[in-house]
Amino acid sequence: xxxxxxxxxxxxxxxxxxxxxxxxxxxxxxxxxxxxxxxxxxxxxxxxxxxxxxxxxxxxxxxxxxxxxxxxxxxxxxxxxxxxxxxxxxxxxxxxxxxxxxxxxxxxxxxxxxxxxxxxxxxxxxxxxxxxxxxxxxxxxxxxxxxxxxxxxxxxxxxxxxxxxxxxxxxxxxxxxxxxxxxxxxxxxxx
Amino acid sequence: xxxxxxxxxxxxxxxxxxxxxxxxxxxxxxxxxxxxxxxxxxxxxxxxxxxxxxxxxxxxxxxxxxxxxxxxxxxxxxxxxxxxxxxxxxxxxxxxxxxxxxxxxxxxxxxxxxxxxxxxxxxxxxxxxxxxxxxxxxxxxxxxxxxxxxxxxxxxxxxxxxxxxxxxxxxxxxxxxxxx
Numbered sequence: 001x002x003x004x005x006x007x008x009x010x011x012x013x014x015x016x017x018x019x020x021x022x023x024x025x026x027x028x029x030x031x032x033x034x035x036x037x038x039x040x041x042x043x044x045x046x047x048x049x050x051x052x053x054x055x056x057x058x059x060x061x062x063x064x065x066x067x068x069x070x071x072x073x074x075x076x077x078x079x080x081x082x083x084x085x086x087x088x089x090x091x092x093x094x095x096x097x098x099x100x101x102x103x104x105x106x107x108x109x110x111x112x113x114x115x116x117x118x119x120x121x122x123x124x125x126x127x128x129x130x131x132x133x134x135x136x137x138x139x140x141x142x143x144x145x146x147x148x149x150x151x152x153x154x155x156x157x158x159x160x161x162x163x164x165x166x167x168x169x170x171x172x173x174x175x176x177x178x179x180x181x182x183x184x185x186x187x188x189x190x191x
Numbered sequence: 192x193x194x195x196x197x198x199x200x201x202x203x204x205x206x207x208x209x210x211x212x213x214x215x216x217x218x219x220x221x222x223x224x225x226x227x228x229x230x231x232x233x234x235x236x237x238x239x240x241x242x243x244x245x246x247x248x249x250x251x252x253x254x255x256x257x258x259x260x261x262x263x264x265x266x267x268x269x270x271x272x273x274x275x276x277x278x279x280x281x282x283x284x285x286x287x288x289x290x291x292x293x294x295x296x297x298x299x300x301x302x303x304x305x306x307x308x309x310x311x312x313x314x315x316x317x318x319x320x321x322x323x324x325x326x327x328x329x330x331x332x333x334x335x336x337x338x339x340x341x342x343x344x345x346x347x348x349x350x351x352x353x354x355x356x357x358x359x360x361x362x363x364x365x366x367x368x369x370x371x
Contacts, residue, residue, distance in 0.1 A: 014248050016353040019325075021249070022317045026342065026349040033346065041307070048306040049286055051313065054207045055279030056216075058249035063276075063283040068291075075284050079276050086248030090256035091268050093246070101242060105361055110245045111369060112334060112360020113353060114325030118318060119338030120349050125314040132307035153308045160312040179309050186305020187298050 002070050003077050005035070010062050010081030018110070019117040021057030024082070026120035028065060029127055037069040044128050052176040058082065133157060152189055156182060194263055195270045201228060202255045202274030209251055216251050224258060231258055251275055330368045334359060 013027035025047065032038055038046075046068070050060035059079060066078025093100045100106060130136060132153055139148035160178060163170050185191075205223055209216045217240065224230045231239070236254075243253035252272055259271025293299050326332050338352050363369050 012350055016247060016350040017249075018247050018353065019244065019321060022314065022321075024249075025314070030349055044307045044310050045290075045303050047310050047314075048303070049283070049290070051310075053279075053282050053286060054209060055282065056206070056209055056249045056251040056275070059206075059252065059276045059279045060283050063279050064287050067284050067287040072284055075280060075287075079280055082249065083252050083272050083276060086246070086252045087256050087269060087272055089246055089248070090243075090253050091260055091265055093242070094257055094260045094268070097238065097242060101238075104364075106245075108361040108364035108369075109357040110360065111331070111364060112356040112358070114321070115331040115335035116338050116352050116356030118321045118325050119335045120342055120352060121314065121321065122318045122339050123342040125311065125318060126343055128307065128311050128314060132304070132311050153304070156305065156308045157312055160309055161315070164312060164316055175309075175313055178313070179306055182305040182309035183302035184305070186301045186303070186308075189305075191301045191304035191308075 003073065006066055006069060006074055006077050007081040009035070010066070010078045011084055013062070014082040015085040017058065017117075018113050022121050023117050024058040024061055025124040028061060029124050031065070038065065040127055041131055042068065044131055047128075048179055052179050150191075152191055156185055195266060197228075198259050198262060198267055198271045199274040199277075201230075202259070202271045203277050205251070205255070206275040206278040216254070220254065230262060235261075328368075328370050330363045330371070 009027075009031045013024050013031075017023040017027055028043055028046075029040070032040060032043055043065075046061055046064040050057050050064060053060055059082065062078045062082040063075045067075035069078070133150050134148055135150050136148070139145070160182065164178060165171065201223055205216070205219055208219045208223075217236075220236060221233065225233055225236060239254045239257040240250070243250040243257070246253055252275060255271040255275040256268040260268035263270070290299075322335070326335050334356055338356065341347065342349065342352060
């Protein structure tokens with residue numbers, strides 16, 4: 001029953017992903033590895049589309065993954081799975097908002113959760129990195145070390161890093177501008 | 192009933208206008224919920240937002256549930272949440288449908304190869320931003336690095352890390368490691 005499994009997997013992501021949008025990413029990689037519904041490279045494309053379209057990133061990714069896996073019903077079920085834990089938890093704590101925020105166990109728990117989330121997202125980032133900047137398959141078949149690196153991609157990554165982090169005027173631009181520019185670079189330089 | 196429909200429409204608008212999530216949402220919520228509709232005060236919004244950040248799930252969804260619940264109880268919470276995800280469902284399904292049929296065109300493949308590089312950089316930027324907020328002492332530094340290394344090399348569900356780290360956070364606070 002793919003729909004039940006979809007709901008369950010996204011319920012899990014909604015329950016354990018703390019810290020917004022990107023926090024769902026490690027769970028999506030986990031789903032990809034354990035079910036084979038979609039590949040790592042499809043997932044990277046979904047992240048790009050989710051960043052460049054309206055709506056919360058986490059919700060967009062759930063819809064996209066659900067659609068890829070099981071069509072329109074899949075999109076709906078994955079999204080409902082993702083938001084169900086939120087609805088339950090928020091409805092439970094809404095009445096005792098102050099007490100929840102000031103509870104020392106909640107506070108201490110989140111003190112440990114936040115760095116965990118960072119570590120998980122960084123690890124998911126490594127998977128995208130491997131895919132985008134290195135030609136692992138080509139290297140395995142030729143054994144030539146220079147084949148391992150995708151030099152065009154590495155140059156683009158370096159340029160983007162500088163533009164998004166250190167150039168004052170560009171730093172605050174919406175990610176969609178950088179995504180669109182990267183698409184153009186990809187086509188022009190035949191990535 | 193009318194108020195439930197209002198809730199749905201208001202949050203569907205927030206969903207359409209939230210571009211990129213997170214902080215991008217604050218000014219839109221302020222305008223739609225606080226200024227236009229008077230459904231919550233700015234201070235309440237900040238509280239919801241803060242709690243939304245430190246509860247599991249998508250922040251925009253958590254905030255929608257809070258305000259819906261405040262207006263119309265449980266039904267309100269559910270309707271507001273459905274409103275905020277509705278635009279994503281429609282837009283993403285359309286785009287996904289279109290992209291699947293173009294995925295094999297070489298130019299589309301090249302464009303996505305370029306985009307993947309950009310996604311790497313965006314994830315890196317998200318990580319450094321979250322790092323500054325969450326890695327505040329030696330204990331959190333150790334937790335973060337440990338989770339990173341273990342999840343790169345071992346096949347363990349992220350949920351397991353999340354549960355263990357919450358327990359570790361409570362333990363570290365109890366034994367006085369926090370802030371050192």
